[in-house]
Amino acid sequence: MIQGAQRVDASASADTRAQPLILHLIDELKIGGAQTHLVTMLREALAAYPVAHRVVALFGDGPVAGAVRDMGVEVDVLDLRPHLARRRFLGAARVLDRLICAHRPDVVEAHLTWSRLLGLYAAWRAGVPRRIGFEQGDVYLASWKFRLANRIGQHFADQIVVCSHALADWSRRTHGISPRRLTVLHNCVDLTRFRPGAGRSEAGAFGLPPGTTVFGAVGTLGRGVDKRTDVAIRAVAAARARGNNVALVICGDGDQRPELEALAAGLGVSPWIRFLGTRGDVPDVLAACDAFCHAAPFEPFGIVCIEAMAAGLPVLVPDSGGIREAVDDGVTGLVYPALDHEALARLMGRLHERPDLRRALGHAARRAAEGRFSARGYVAQLYELYNLARHTS
Template sequence: MRVLQVMAGAEFGGAEAFFVRLVIGLHKAGLDQRVIIRKNEQRAQVLRDAGLEPVELSFGGLLDLKTPMMIKRELRTFRPQVVLTWMNRATSKMPSRRPSDLNYVLAARLGGYYNLKYYKKCDHLVGNTEDICDYLGKENWPQERIHYLPNFVAADHRPPAPRNKLHIPERSKMILTLGRLHANKAFDTLIRALAHVPDAYLVIAGEGPEREALESLAQELGVRPRIRMLGWRDDVPELMAACDLFVCPSRHEPLGNVVIEAWAQDRPVVATDSVGPAALIKDGVDGLLTPVDDAPALAKAINRVLKDDVLAGDLAQAGRQHYERKFTEQMVVQRYLDFFQEIAD
């Protein structure tokens, strides 16, 4: 089985991080792959370190004619049975399969509710949540060509990040949140909630356009001294190990991959009931759910977990069990291998 994967994503992001994990996982499982990525020195090096040699292309705008030409060259030399593209840009850059010497099955993986005008060339679509698959059906994509394949996250346990390097007192409670500093992630709601969570420190790992507004809000509410804004980090397992609670406050979250990451690291989770977390979490069993944009309710749930070690332990244990049932690397990699074989036959 020969599979070509094409990713033209941003420098950082959940889909981009999962792409790297999946490609490496499939490589370890023995799949014959060729990988095309948007030029990204760090991502390319991670793939090389894992034993893969990616093809780096520009994936520019409408006037970028070289990228489709180079993709066509890779198709003709590698002759894949299946091509998996990731999101809009990579899919839109795929060349026509005419002439007939380009004979492969084209699938695209969607991590959101994207406009299907970019996917007209595709034979199959993959959603990483059941809700995205439902959306594809409602958009009149044929049901037999819709496939649900979840993400997985690494479960490597690492020593906790030292509190002194984060400038957090050893005896204080540490809340962790992750993601792009974007309005959809609702970090402003979490900062408002922090004003009602005495003594705890909030660590935000991520970067984005809302940073200045979030810092101003924290200053206005008097909680800026208890917030650590770290930017993008490559030590998420260490940060998870250091925290007492993980919070996902999103307004819009199709999957909630960060919830799975927290479960994999045995951490209790509080999240808002946006689509992804609400589909993952059974409230009161493997996490606590609160209404979107309700800072007082979010603060109440956070305080409840931070003040009750038994509850925190029970939520963490149930979350880990949920992870082991559905979201391990071995399980998800095998599902992708079965999917490639199914659509290629």
Template sequence: MKALSILHSESSRGWGGQEVRTLKEMIALRALGHHVELVCPADAVMGARSQAEGFAVHHARIRSGFDVRSMLKIRSILVRGQFDVLNTHSGHDSLVAGMAGRLALTPLIVRTRHLALPITSLATYNRFPHRVVAVSRYVRDYLISAGVPENRVETIYDGIHKPAPIERSTLRDELGLGPDAVIAGIVAIMRGKKGHDELIAAVRPLMIERPHLHVAMVGDGQEFGRLQAMIAELGLSHRIHMLGFRKDVNNVLRGCDLFVLPTHQEALGQAFIEAMAMGLPVIGTRVDGVPELIDDGVNGLLVPAKDVAALSEAIAKLVDDAPLRARFGAACLARTDGHFTVDIMASETVDFYRRGLAARRESAARRWRAAA
């Protein structure tokens, strides 16, 4: 079957779950034999990391949704490259690159929706792309309710690579903790909606009666300094360990006993998937796409967002019950292996592209027959 030629566009200059998923998808599709390139602003982290992975990266400023200069440049890239698929990801590039794709007569234009936020422009889902990918059923249902035709949007879950075996984590040595310590891990950018404040409030009373309980916080962000100062003021710096940005996330997770992320908003939750793939029981909030990952009482526990008391109770339950942690962890492993792998994500994406291209060809053939 013919290999596909795919151009991804991304106007975001930062680095988060959306960009991580896109780069994983690019790498996976290339491994399947498809040709993949990227267009993004020159200062985008996504561009630098894609170049480091060996991808051809084109630069366009994409400063707004009405950046005509960038639109013409992307149109030229599409025409020269004769791409089969243009896949856009953020609001500005979905407008700019989407219009470029239409003018270049790109056979299939796809918009991926990564976020669980209200959409600001229905045109970036209905007018420019031919098809839409949603990263969770929650996001798909929302898009349909907002006016995207049901037959144009499909859920493709995020996938991760199966973690390499780690015989022994270095985390406990790093923190000076022995095997009796129970460590709850959290991996998230430090901003308000990830729930770090609720986590600190939830574990504070637990730590009085449970001297073996510790928390390992992985991540940086705008709230890092404030949270660090808060933890120091509470006298908990020796119990709540702020590890900052880490490249060895799996090593950290392997040293933990459970994972907790009391997020207020999450389209799906890549951090949950990574923790589940390491065999950790998980505690999450009953918001957006999170319940599609966590089956309450089967592979983890769900609590209402911003409910400190419920969060504290859930953490205590797992801290105090090692057999329950083991049972939930085994269920997490089974769930990720069967639903959330990069191979599954890549194969579903290629199938989605091929079906979209076939539908576009059939539609063009019908119009030709009608006009003949």
């Protein structure tokens, strides 16, 4: 692990390598939406374009690094936390500057907050021709210092990619990012990983009795990014109180889990709530569900929702955030007022009572995922933004 400046093999410099190099900066390689998105992009790009890739993790290794390396992409693991702990922000940027100068990439793209704030500045100092930032909508980092840093940092980027028009509006209002620097590209999903199940109502896969309508949910249970899983648990309790045989399976873990388990117990629905923890087989879990439930009141876009759509599931989503741009109410899913667990419970009951509606919405959801959110289409648009057409024709 690199804490400061260490020698980096620069033998494949821009002058000698046959292919252009894209350097991907990301804060960390834990399991999460930004990391899933990066892996999906890399997999499609490697298959479609003769371009080299390298990933740099700013704050240590993580489980996603293995998936990146398995694709033949090298990963540089840094540990810039000591710099940030001592508020040596320029020192952290200099570490990135030296690494970028060693690799001499044609494009630097930066995911997540610190990669964008430090990495794009370092790439600008290093003279990288194209510098692309990905704004993920860090609503939990809204202090004036972060707003000011984002306002200044935009000037080191050629373009800042946002995953929804809602996030573009938020970026303009909150960070003062110029509209001319913003490009909206809806997130994508690897359609080959998600297939509609051969049959639904497979409650037995979760130890639930036949006839149970199973709703899936995916997301962290940590305090830093509150997905409001409590709303979904309360909705299950309300739906069951009305006589609807519904259950919820949750993929994800974090320090809120004990509280959520206690909530389920207090509401008397523990037998109908399955906490699966962090899972590497989310496509298989979704294939065994009947529908998908999302409760976070603000999502820049919500990759997990389009993954559920790709799996052929109807999705229940709140009427806020970027996910509303993906879900057509009454066609690919159903929309409810954000944080209203009673309204969500009514929709759960409706899908439980109407298996024909579940099937119709699920079929339409899969078609929408294929037509609007494929990795192939996304990466093609991204490569136009990179201005690498001369290398890939």
